[in-house]
Amino acid sequence: MSTMEEYINQMESAYKFKTQHKRKNPRYKGARLIINEETRRLNSLNKQPTTTYFTISAPPSIKPLKTYCDITGLPTNYKSPHNQIRYLNKECYEIVKNMPSGVDQQYLSLRGANVVLK
Amino acid sequence: MTENNFSHNFAKRDENLPPRKVYPLPDYPQPEGLLPFDTENSNYQQNVPIAIDLGKTNVRVGMAGTRDPFLNYPTLTARYRDRKNNKQTTFVGNDVFLESTVKANMKSPFDGQMLTNWDSIEKMFDFSFLHLGVNSNNRVNNPIIMNESLAAPLSQRETISQMLFESYDIPSIAFGIDSVFSFYENGYKSGLILGTNHESNYVIPVLDSMPLHNISKRINIGGHQLCDYMRSSLGLKYPYFPTRLNDWQIQQLVKNHCYVSKDFSTEIEKTLDMDYLETHDITIEAPFNEIIKEEKTEEQIRLDEIKRKENIKKLQDQAKLKRIEKLELKQKDFEYYSKIKESFSELSKKEIIETIREAGFDDEDDLDKYLETLEKSLKKAKLLNDTDNDNDEDEDANKYDFSILDVPNSELTTEQQREKRRLRLIKANIDSKLRARQEKEEAIREAEELRLKDIKFREDDLENWIKSKREKLEKVVKKRKDRIKLKDDLNDRKSKASQMRMKNIASLADDAPVQSSDNEDRRGRKRRHNNKPATVDNDPNDTFGANDDDWAVYRDIAGIDDEEISAEELEEIYTLEKQLLEFDPNFTMDDTQERQFDYKTSTIHKFLRGPRDFDNEDQHQLHQIHLNVERIRIPEIMFQPSISGIDQAGIVEIAEDTLLRRLPQELGFSGDNSYNETIAKVYDNIFLTGGSALFPNFKERLINEFRTGLPSDRPFNVRIANDPILDAWRGMSKWAFNDYSNNNLKGFWTKQQYEELGVSYMTENGLGCIKLT
Known part of the structure; x- marks a missing residue:
């Protein structure tokens, strides 16, 4: 078991096997x-x-895209009209409906569908 | 509303279900100490190649020819300043976990797929060579074999060879790709490599020991992306989770609990079914300090209460004593000064003034004033004492003689008139108290009557009683639902309810200007007044208000907060349910509104809390994470990168494309190539390696997918590396040792070549080190 001090000394001893005019590393x-x-x-x-x-x-997929609920991850075909979140059923829609505007973007960013302002 | 929570407080239903197994949340490994610089077993020898697998998760270093790497540490460095000796150093690998101050600074030299932090990498080389026992002066006299990523930008290869040649003065260097090394280690010559990596997945066909790099493909999904996805989806799933999961923990969750689904599209459909959750839901509990509440026994509570009451009594008594003392003092004062005043009649004017002066008053008026205030306060105090002594107010009425109230004022002296005024006030007070008490009694009596009537109704005709109660309950529940729906609708600007509200507001606003213009136009006022159009205020046919619901219009417009109404409704529902529970044999706990929410049918509950009920008071449950859908959803990203928003095809689609289209074209075929022997060699050996190959079922999934995707008449074989993680290093070691002992290091790029040509002209060595210019 080596102590911290020994470690520091050991690491410093690495200069021995390095060339004398060691190049500076690129930034x-x-x-x-x-x-x-x-x-x-x-x-x-x-x-x-x-x-x-x-x-x-790799090229993009040519197979038809499968869509999944953004909240639960189960397959679904529904999409909320006002914030584009995909949802599974009525229960999930309740959550989607009352979602604050920042949170829906977080959900969308999971699948790269969020709005990015440049 | 003091009590907002109307709950029937039934016992939890699931007591017969066994509790779920709870997995602890792993934390960073805690090393016992720093890794000792013990070079005994490193087999270090000059001139023998050193193999360095600089992976994105782990670095493996050892001498070529040995079976296992001598060093295997996480790709992490942490800068540290020793304040005592004013020295700076860098900790590498597992040593960064030793101390929390060091751990806070830990960093990976990688940024995505690129090596970026060259100082860190130099420290890693120092660390590795020191541990191996390099002892030569001013140079490291060993050829180095390293890995790189396929077709990485030239600057990566340039910088690393520059560092090794110019700072360490190594004799020669060779590069290769880890998945090809792994393929080599497993002894294959032709096949299709599916290399899973920390930052990306590769599909590399190999023919007769030559990787066909020009038809190889890279998918930008690796283990790291899976971990990232796990982190963000858990963050959204449990936004208020009390502890923050660190990178290591996320990595462990993915590693230990995720698996590749053999048939994703059918399995994902049932991931939230109760029986599936029972076997597949994983509960993970984050560590926390449990606060143990002290439970008070009933005896203690009782004693505390008594103590409290005693204290109050003591204080009251003390206050009373003080009051009496003060009263006595005032009484004495009063008596003393009254006596002085009485004695004035016997004294001369001069003497009177002298005594008054002596007592500290300006003149007689001053003394009188003082006496008067004293008298008043005495009277007040006495009255207070009286009420203190007997709290029964009824007797008060008898204490006063109210006969004076009936005597007209003209017959009374001013003194009596004052008395009369006082008595009148007292009487009014007593009367109002009496009235309030009567009203209260009346209300209690009425409620009691109603209750008795209800009981009688129930006893006489239970069937109809139940019917009426149920109807009532239904009505309240419906009303509540309607109200909540209306409230929701009003949030949506386009809903019918919202538009009705706007219409109401518009019609109200429309009336106002008509009236105001009337006022302004004074000349025509009278004439117009007669012909004034019927408005809300003066329409004789207006029946507004006759129906109670009409008034809701004001509530709609004002948007009154209806919390109070909600609480009232809840209370009503609760009382009705309680009665029905007691007397209606067909009304059970399951029919109550509270039970209408059944967690077994709630998707969200099952998703968040697994197959058991959730108790939000339980500290343990608040610190638990449930993994269910994530377990298969996260590895699925490798097959469907679109889940995480990456516009690339999945690993299977790319592999199939390579086998069916790219490979035949590369070999010069177009059209039917089903019986080509060369292609058959590749089909025979679809080789999976790399960290993600450790996900359970990966091989089975690949077999399933290829069976549906590849031509049915062509046999194929899916193989998995013997050790998907270490085989890359072993391949390096094996290849380098062969090259060293049999080939005189021909496969290496020497320092002379480096000085003359640079690394741009490095040629293909059968390990995926491709020519980049």
């Missing part, structure tokens, strides 16, 4: 930025490689 970049940079890089190439991050992305 933090978010995933979105990395993907944007990749797009730019690919656009600048003369010939596109056959496989890229973008070509292997």
